[in-house]
Amino acid sequence: MSRIIYLVLCLGLLCPLGGVAQNGAYNELVWSDEFEEEGAINSTWWNFDLGNGNNGWGNRELQSYTNQLANVRQTGGKLIIEAIKQNGNWTSGRVKTQGKFDFTYGRVEWRAKLAPGVGTWPALWLLGSNISTVGWPACGEIDVMEYIDRLPGKVQAALHTPSSYGNTQNIGSTTVPDATTAFHIYAAEWSEHDIKFYVDNTLYYTYAPTVKDARTWPFDKAQFLIMNIAVGGNMGSEPSLETNGQKNGVDPNLTSTRMEVDYVRVYQQFKELHLSGPQFVNPSAQNVTFKASRLANATYTWTLPSGATIVSGNNSPEIVVNWGKKSGQVKVQMQHNGQTFTKILEVKTKMLPSGSSFLIEGFNPFPASQLTPNAGTFEMSQHQDALKVNFHVTSPSSLPHILYELESPLDMTGYPVFTTSVKTLNKSRTVSLRLDLLDAAGKVTGSNQVFNLSPLIDDGEYYTYHFNYQNLFGSGSGQVDPANISKIRLLVNYGFLGSSGQDSIWVDHFSVLPALPTTPNRASHVAAAMAASGVTLSWRDNAANEQGFKVYRSTQPYSNYSEIASLSANNTSFTDPAGTRESFYKVQAYNSNGTASFSNIGTVGGVMTGGSEEWLAQQIVLSPNPVQQEFSLALPSGVKVKSIRLYGVNGQEVPLQISMEFALKTVAEVRLPTPLADGLYFCRIQTENNLLVKRLLVQNFNL
Incomplete structure (x- = not known):
């Protein structure tokens, strides 16, 4: 018998079990602890109940419950609950699945060897999950097995309801002579009609009130599991050993006793095939487990994505897989009683x-299919290996944004720094941007500290922004899972501080880094004037x-630049005595760890921006x-031209x-109304998004 926790209704729990319910109506094993x-x-x-409870848990019991290994532990494939007497005081264990697992209708069974000793009271039972709201006995209690060794061999079942509780009349019992020396199966089968109690699959008591109402039948709602050993108390105490009117009748020679539980299992009626397993796996992950509904006499056929292989469990309801590198479907087909059932799990x-x-x-x-616009007008296109977005926002309060869905979830555990490279001219003076991360569960980063692309660098060149999420994924139930980042949200002109407007932005990339870079950010908004x-x-x-800035000059905007000056830190201006109107400049920050990328291009004719201008020129x-x-x-x-102007080398227009027709034609015819002197001139072309300068040589031929 394999002894592993099993739950097919929830993801991630995980393993095959021996045995199935005896009653064919409850043929699917839905939960177990082995x-x-x-x-x-x-x-x-x-989890644990701890301490003495109210008046000895309402029964005048002697023990104090602990969570110590001495009282509750797993060993040798068994759960041990042990009551121990030390210095005249009893400690024991009471464990429950409250808030972690419950069920409505089905078969629950324990295989257990019960605790011996006069004055002890081991129990395997169920309690209504709504006890915290309606109280006891309105929640209902199903005692599947209670044993008191002062009545050797007598095992009983009991029901507690508003119509009969405490010293309830709803009791059935049977004899199990070796209950404390051998393992037996104690079970209850619970339906909407009745509750039946079994020992070793022999029925010995049925509770089926003729009138089922809140007083007699609070058993139409979920119940959770409890296991414990009580000592003394109203039921366990041996009257002949009691003193001072207390329920302390325990064998004075008894110093410890234990109940051993081999397993606890819950079965329900099979209705549909379930498939559980991780939705996200690491590439080449080893020993990944997938489970299907477990039914007796069923056969199973599994299909996996390319690169994934079954290590064990083929043709069974549970497989162990060595994963490959590709996302794909895990599919199981189950044949049972002449029917075929199929279930598919998408695994990324x-x-x-x-x-x-x-x-x-x-x-x-x-990645057009991965980009979804929301709450604004967004025209998205590819522009020189970048995402270009023309946007029109009229309602900033609606949080206009573009949602980018990753092809596969991203594990940022060791790479908490998110970075992106963005450029804009911000002609509208309204552009504001922010980036949020969403995990696979839909939880989103964002509180008082968020990745605002601020201060916004709007000199028309790409600027790289960094943000460290290391301590900003949140905590507790609202925590964003850094190991499963699945979406990136780019907010544009958003929130109560956002402005209506229309403009353009370009996004060059999304990346992650293990740490913030130590090189400086680039200088920006370089301007030149005579x-x-x-x-x-x-x-x-x-x-x-x-640590400083280096200044570079060229006679061509996109040609080789030569360093002309090195300045100390925090300088933001420089005069080039050799500069002319046809000079082009770049600035570069540096420190001992390296250099920043170059600034935008500055020229007396205006500001020139990078890649798109080079292509356009x-x-x-x-x-x-x-x-x-x-x-x-x-x-x-x-290309829409706003103006064409011509300047001499002296700057005179x-x-x-x-x-x-600027909007319609692609050729501009230009005439010089008066003859010009021979020489070099500069044709300045202002487009909708760019400023370009082309050299023009005037040469009058004298024949």
Whole structure:
């Protein structure tokens, strides 16, 4: 006989058992404890009554209940409940499944060897789960087995109801001569019609009142299990040994006695096939257990995802599996009495991060099916391996957001730092963003400390935000499970501080890290302006741990940059005496642990942003170049131009005549109304989202 806890109605509990109920009506084993462990009783299912209770638990009993191993323990495949006398005082054990397991209707059976000794009172019984609200005896009590050794060999069953309680009249008894020296099966079968009591499957008492109402039949609601040994008391005490009017009639030579329980099992009527097991497993997990409803004379066929193999239990109601790396379905088919039943459990393989940074989503390929917009208008698309979101929010109080569902749950236990890279131009000046994590049970992070993308960096370049959830997953029943993160919620212009508006954001990736990075955050909002002594730069310092800044210059926005200055920490400005209107600048923070990514590009002509501008600059063709008096700009389809302006190297703007329907055409025809001197000029193109500068060489040919 295997001795393992079993529960097919709940996930995660786990193992095959021998034996089935004798009554065919109760043919499915739904719960059991086989007491196979060593030491303390399983706290998943059992808790303790402690102390003396009210007036000796209402029965003038002598013992004090403890949770000590001396009184309650598992050993050798048995549960031992032992009453012990020390210094004239008795201790014992009383364990119950209250709040952890109960049931309505079915068969409950114990295989037990009872405690000997005059004055002792072992019991195996049930009590109504609603006792905390309606009290006793309104909750009902079913005593499956009570034994008092002052009446050797007599085993009884009893029912306590509002119509008969305390010294109840609803009693049946039988003789079991070796009850304290041999194991016997004590059982009750409980239906909506009656309650029948058995010893070794022999019926000896039936309770079936003609009128079933609240007084006679409180047995239409769930009951939980109790096991205990009482000492003395109204029922256990031997009158001839009592003193001073107390119920203390116990054999004076008795110093200890024990009840041994081999198992306790609950059966119910099979109605549908159940399948239990973990919904989430680690890749290549070993010894994963799945269980189906256990019926006598049934056959079982299992199907697993690719890469998973059955280690043991094939063709049985319980299998042990070595998992592979893929998510998939665990399917069981059960054949019973000529019928076939099928059940499927979806099992997902978790993502286990590794390395110094673990990528959750890079948006290539674009995960359209995993993105769900809520409470706002969100136009989502892939843009250069990033998620681009054009949004329109009218009701911030509705918490507008995009929900991203991971393909597999993520285990953040050792990687508590969540990071994302986002850019925006924030033209509306309303953009506000926040990220929340949701676990597989739907619990969400978020309290006073949340991952707000603040201060928002809106210089049009990607900025990487980090947040450490290490101590912010919560605690207790509301705790978010860091080992099963299944969704990411991106809130946009949300809450009572949010603003209505429309704008665009780009999200480059979601990642997790084992710890916050020690390198500084990048500088941002670099701006350049002509000064009397060259070009003056200014920028925003977003770090608290930088040791300094390096300044770089180039003559091309997306060409090689050369370092021109190294500044001490907390500088946010620099003047380049060699700078011109055609100079481009970047700033980089650094410390002893490394360097930050580069800032946005600053130029006298304005601010240039990175990847999208580089791509766009390559797509815009200016021809002819060199030019005399007319040229054209070929633009990518869909690009909306707001302005085209021309400047000389001295910064003076040159008037232009432009022919173009900006919203419809992709070619702009440009004419110089007056001849220009030969030389280099800068054509500044302002699109809806970008500012670009193209070089134009004017060359008048004198023939």
